[in-house]
Structures are given as C-alpha cells and as structure tokens.
Amino acid sequence: xxxxxxxxxxxxxxxxxxxxxxxxxxxxxxxxxxxxxxxxxxxx
Amino acid sequence: xxxxxxxxxxxxxxxxxxxxxxxxxxxxxxxxxxxxxxxxxxxxxxxxxxxxxxxxxxxxxxxxxxxxxxxxxxxxxxxxxxxxxxxxxxxxxxxxxxxxxxxxxxxxxxxxxxxxxxxxxxxxxxxxxxxxxxxxxxxxxxxxxxxxxxxxxxxxxxxxxxxxxxxxxxxxxxxxxxxxxxxxxxxxxxxxxxxxxxxxxxxxxxxxxxxxxxxxxxxxxxxxxxxxxxxxxxxxx
Numbered sequence: 679x680x681x682x683x684x685x686x687x688x689x690x691x692x693x694x695x696x697x698x699x700x701x702x703x704x705x706x707x708x709x710x711x712x713x714x715x716x717x718x719x720x721x722x
Numbered sequence: 723x724x725x726x727x728x729x730x731x732x733x734x735x736x737x738x739x740x741x742x743x744x745x746x747x748x749x750x751x752x753x754x755x756x757x758x759x760x761x762x763x764x765x766x767x768x769x770x771x772x773x774x775x776x777x778x779x780x781x782x783x784x785x786x787x788x789x790x791x792x793x794x795x796x797x798x799x800x801x802x803x804x805x806x807x808x809x810x811x812x813x814x815x816x817x818x819x820x821x822x823x824x825x826x827x828x829x830x831x832x833x834x835x836x837x838x839x840x841x842x843x844x845x846x847x848x849x850x851x852x853x854x855x856x857x858x859x860x861x862x863x864x865x866x867x868x869x870x871x872x873x874x875x876x877x878x879x880x881x882x883x884x885x886x887x888x889x890x891x892x893x894x895x896x897x898x899x900x901x902x903x904x905x906x907x908x909x910x911x912x913x914x915x916x917x918x919x920x921x922x923x924x925x926x927x928x929x930x931x932x933x934x935x936x937x938x939x940x941x942x943x944x945x946x947x948x949x950x951x952x953x954x955x956x957x958x959x
Binding site for chain 2 (some may be wrong): 679683686690696700707708710712713714721
C-alpha cells in the first residue's frame with residue numbers, strides 16, 4: 679500500500695482551512711454590518 | 723438589525739457536529755483503499771464539495787428566475803450569496819483534487835475534460851462576482867446577476883457530464899457503468915455522511931450570508947437616503 683498519509687493531511691488541512699477562512703470572513707462581515715448600523719443610528 | 727436567530731444557531735451547531743462526525747467516519751469507519759492508501763479518503767469530502775458547488779450554482783440560477791419574475795431583491799441576495807459559497811466549495815473540490823492527483827496521477831494538474839470544465843465553471847462564477855460589483859443601482863445589479871446566473875449555469879451540466887461523455891481519466895462515482903469506481907458499503911455510507919453534512923453546512927452558510935447581504939443592502943439604502951437629505955439641505959441653503 680502506498681504511503682500517502684501526507685497528502686491525506688494536506689487535503690483535510692485545505693478543506694478545514696478554507697472553511698475556517700470563510701467562517702472568519704462571515705464573522706468580520708457581521709461585525710462590520712453591526713458597526714455600520716450603530717453609526718447610522720447615532721447619526722439619526 | 724441582525725437580531726439573534728435561534729433556528730440558525732441550532733442549525734449551525736448541528737452542521738458543525740455533522741461535519742466532525744463525517745470526518746470521524748472518514749478516519750475510523752471507512753476502510754483504507756489498498757492501492758491509493760490514505761489519500762483516497764480525501765475523496766469523501768472532495769465529492770461532497772464538488773456536488774455542493776454545483777448545487778449552489780443551481781440555487782443561484784433558480785433565484786435568478788425568481789428575481790426576474792417577482793422583482794424581489796431578496797432573490798438577488800440569495801443568488802449572489804449562493805454563488806460565493808459555490809465558489810468556496812468548488813475551490814475545495816479543485817484543491818483537494820489536485821492533492822489527490824499528485825500521488826495517483828503523478829501530477830498536480832492535467833488538462834483532463836473534467837478538470838478543464840470545472841476550472842471554466844469556476845472562472846465563469848468568479849466573473850459573476852467581479853462584474854456584479856461594478857454595478858451600483860440595486861435593481862440593475864440584480865437583473866444583471868439573474869441573467870448571468872441563468873446563462874452561467876450552462877457550465878454546470880457541461881462539467882457534470884464531462885466525465886461521463888468525454889474521454890477522461892477522472893473517476894466516476896455514480897452512474898459510470900463499467901467505469902464506475904469500486905466502493906464498499908462502508909465507503910458509500912461515509913460518502914453519504916459527507917454529503918449530508920456538507921449540504922446542511924451549505925444551508926447554514928447560505929442563510930447566514932443572505933442575512934448579511936440583506937442587512938448591508940438596508941444600510942446602503944439608508945446611507946444613500948441620509949446623503950440625499952444632507953445634499954438637499956445644502957442645496958436649499
């Protein structure tokens with residue numbers, strides 16, 4: 679059997695890495711929307 | 723704005739749990755393939771990601787039709803969010819495919835029909851996001867997005883059937899006849915777990931991203947109104 683453990687680890691690192699980056703992007707986007715909303719409410 | 727959403731929170735928790743469960747099945751439940759070794763196990767999430775990418779583009783096309791018939795901007799937000807998430811899953815499928823190909827095909831990349839059509843599909847939807855950003859007026863943007871999502875969807879069946887209709891070295895999982903990849907029942911069960919987990923994750927991401935897009939659109943509209951009021955005051959003296 680071929681030893682392909684390194685590629686297995688790399689594959690799942692990519693999968694969970696990309697998902698984590700997108701989740702972080704959503705969290706930051708959520709924070710920006712909340713901040714914009716608060717600024718807008720203060721102006722009013 | 724963006725008030726607490728309990729069903730979404732529950733679904734988020736459930737999707738994370740299911741993804742982890744599917745990953746545990748990949749490690750401990752699915753057997754190790756004799757020729758390829760551990761790298762074959764990348765395939766369980768690779769297939770799920772590829773499938774979800776295509777499903778996301780289908781959702782975008784359907785949302786496009788709904789926008790064109792109902793003129794409700796919510797459908798535009800769903801379409802744009804779905805394309806973004808579809809690109810995430812397509813990227814996962816492409817990168818994991820490359821990692822699998824290196825030890826199995828002895829190359830990171832080859833211009834195989836499936837890989838080529840998938841890349842064209844990805845670039846088609848990257849262009850969707852970039853071109854859509856160039857339009858400011860919400861309804862113009864939505865109309866452009868809807869038509870693009872419909873036309874762009876042509877690339878999805880071409881990608882799906884490329885491995886079935888053209889000469890390719892890409893494995894076929896389901897519906898490949900004699901060329902179908904040989905799998906045990908445990909392998910099928912693990913693949914099903916991955917598909918269910920990723921589908922739920924897609925629903926959660928789409929829901930969350932659409933909420934954010936809607937909130938951002940409301941803020942943009944209010945900002946525009948406020949600016950108009952300010953300019954109006956200056957003009958009036």
